[in-house]
Amino acid sequence: MLATTEFALLRRVATEQATNRAPSLVAAVVRDGKLAWSGARGFVDGASPDTDTQYRLGSITKSMVAALVMRLRDAGELDLSDPLERHLPGTAFGKLTIAQLLSHTGGLTSESPGSWWERSLGGDWAALEASVTPAELKHRPGSRFHYSNVGYGALGELVARLRGTSWLQAMRSELLGPLGMSRTTDHPEGRHARGWAVHPFxxxxxxxxxxxxxxxxxxxxxxxxxxxxxxxxxxxGGHTGDVLHPDTVAEMRALNTVDDGDAWTSGYGLGLQLFRHNGRRLAGHTGSMPGFLACTLVDEASGTGGLVLTNSTAGVALVSLTVDLISIVDEYEPRLPADWRPAEIDPELLALTGLWHWGPTPYHLRVLPNGWLSLAPADGDGRASRFRPEGEHWVGLDGYYAGETLRVGRGTDGVPQHLDLATFIFTRTPYDPSAPVPGGVDPDGWR
Incomplete structure (x- = not known):
């Protein structure tokens, strides 16, 4: 990073640590899948913390557990629409789906019954399961966002049952090890920060x-x-190695529910928190445990990410600080567009490109550099989607036609004649009478 960028980042971190009286605070920025900058303020055992000093992550743990669940889904071991009781029979909340637990939309109680779990020695799954009675279902499943720590306790047990080991061992072997995260542990090891509460007055x-x-x-x-x-x-941000396909992580980042109603500044995907700020869309997670706060966010568009760790129970403005770090980097050092280069395109795809019509509405079909297709209204206003090839057809990735199948109808000469997209027929000319337009075309034509 440029010296001016690094100073602006350090000043923001220093201001947060001093103003909100954090015993210590470490922060970093990532770009292109790598650590691009880090800074620290305050002290751990009398010395400045470094990039190897451990802090407690709190609920960022949830996002990692969610990744394990998505690995099980991708391996065919479960479906996100499965009720929990299909894999964990006998629980009082077994009718909730795995997707609802991942997205905090099951209506399950936020905290485990009994003593405040974050400051109490926890019991085993049998004890937790027995404590959650039908009365702990606080809302109709699927009706609203209601953050549930208990739900992730259940998801951890789900991973353990299907993997035949503990959720922690599964995480070590399937996620932490492959990603090279050797300093992520269930209890502190080596140099670590102690958790503190700072007196308010x-x-x-x-x-x-x-x-x-x-x-x-x-x-x-x-x-x-x-x-x-x-x-x-x-x-x-998508640099997933071999742990998950980038498309699966993009699915985790997709909005499932909004946290703050009409404002839609915060929401939740599948194990990931989502935020919108000044045109940015950010994904990641915050964490809070007694003595610790943590945050990690990445801008989906720029790929710039920010992260913060501190050993204070309260006070640090996690999200705004992390967003500011991302904003400083993208403002001081905006990305240059990559050089345009010709792409290697299957020549047969060129016959699909150009002008098509949905009824009288003109659309443009383009071939993208990765061989996908883009179908969008010619005037830019309306239903637009990208499509990825699957066998002889194409499947929508986003927009109105996400998940829908695009088929190419050809004439006897093999030339593309029409497109069949979710029963809509697109033709080269408006309502081409030679194409199978539903309802037919008036024989007298246009007049």
Whole structure:
């Protein structure tokens, strides 16, 4: 990074740490899947923390558990629409779907019954399951967003049952190991920050406990470092290695539910929090445990990500700080567009390009550099989608036609004659009488 960029980033971090009295605070920025900048303020055991110092992640743990669930889905071990009882029979909330648990739309209670779980030694799954009675279903499933730590306790048990091991061991072998995240652990190892509460009216500290959460651990147990969390931030942005296909992570980033109603500044996907800020769309997760706050976010458009770790129970403005780090980088060092280059395109695809009509409405079909198709209204206003080839046909990726099949109808000479898209017929000329237009075309033609 340029010296001016680095100073602006450090000043923002220093201002946050000093103004909100954080014992220590570390932050970083990622670009192109790599750690591009990091900075620290405050002290851990009398010295400045570094990129290897561990802090507790809190609910960022949930996003990693969600990735394990998506691996099971991609492997055919489950479907997101499966009720939980198909895999964990006997629970009082077994009719909730896996997708509802991932997106916090099942209506399940936010906290586990009994003692405040974040400050209490946790029991096993049997104890947690027994404590969650039908009374802990607080809302009609699917009716609204209601954050549920209990739901992720259940998802951790789901991973354990289907993998035949603990959720933590599955995470180590399937996610942390392959991504090189060796400093992400269930308890602190090596140099780590102690969790503190800062007195609201005096500059004094109180140590916070960090007991093992037991069956609730998948909701917020993990500890990590800036180096490891930068790798996870890059993962959320699409640099997924062999852990998940980038399309699956894009599915996790897609909006499932809105958290704040009409405003739609925050929402939730599948294991990922979503934010909109000044035209940006950001995905990631925040974390909060007694003595610790954490945040990781990535801008889907620019690919720039920010992350923050601090050992304070409250006070640090996590989301605004992380968003500011991303904004500073993209403002001070905006990305240059890549050089345009000709693409290697299947010559047969060229016959599909050009002008098509949905009834009287003109559309343009283009071949994208990766061999996908783009179908969009000629005036830019209306239903537009991209399509990826699957066998002899094409499947919509986004927009109105997401998931729908595009078929090419050809004449006896093999020349493309019409497009059949979710029963809509697109023709080279408006209502071409030689094409199978539903309802037929008036024999007297246009007049």
């Amino acid at each position: 005096a500059d004094v500290l109180l140590p916070e406990p960090s007991p093992d959460a037991g069956a609730m651990a998948p909701a917020g147990q993990l500890w990590s470092s800036i180096t490891d969390l930068a790798r996870w931030t890059s993962f959320i």
